[in-house]
Amino acid sequence: MRAFFPEDEVNSVYDFPFESLTERGIRGIIFDIDNTLVPPDAPVDARCRALIRALKTAGFRICLVSNNKGPRIVPFATALNLPYVERALKPRRYGYRRAMARMGTAPAETIAIGDQLFTDIWGANRAGMHSLLVKPMEPKEEIQILLKRLIERPFLWYCRRKKAGGEAHD
Known part of the structure; x- marks a missing residue:
């Protein structure tokens, strides 16, 4: 079951203490775009630009x-002057x-x-890297993503319970 579990979970990427990554030896950060850095299909905004600049x-x-x-990805990456991988086929490695x-x-030394859960986190874990799950920025999503989120719920419940020391078992 570890494959689906994030190492950590936060409400927003903008609330995460990135300085803690340096202490853990992490030098590389892989970001998803939609609902992670910006709402779905939104362009780069000032907050995203400031975060990337600081990192x-x-x-x-x-x-x-x-x-x-x-x-979708080329204009976004160009605006931030970042390398990118399109059509990544997540959760594949x-x-x-x-x-x-x-x-x-x-x-x-890399975190995604x-x-x-079933694309970003599972893919990162399959690739052997660290993973951080953020809550989606926008509740309105395409139907296939909403369906995936329904399936994710029991896995997240189990993960959170286990992390909190509850009675979930392997």
Whole structure:
């Protein structure tokens, strides 16, 4: 069951203490875009731009990884001057490995951050890297994503209960 569980979970990527990553030896950050950095289909905003600038200044290597095609990810990555992997086929390892190659990082020193358990987190865990789950920014989503979120709920309940020391068992 570990494959589906995030190492950590936060309400927003903008609330996460990124300085704690340096202490853990993490040098590379892989971000999902939609519902992680910005609401679905939204362009880069000032808050996103400030976060990426601060992370670059702190010395992190960053790559965007998305299952979206070029028309969505290319303008976003260009606006932030970041490398990217489009059509990443998450949860397959392919996109994560390409991103690490572009950043020059190994799995042990890379974290993937996203809002979907069965794509972002499972893919990161399959690639052997750290994972951080964020709550979706926008509740209105496409039907296939809403259905995935319904399926995610029992897994998240189990994960949270186990992390809190509840009675969930392996």
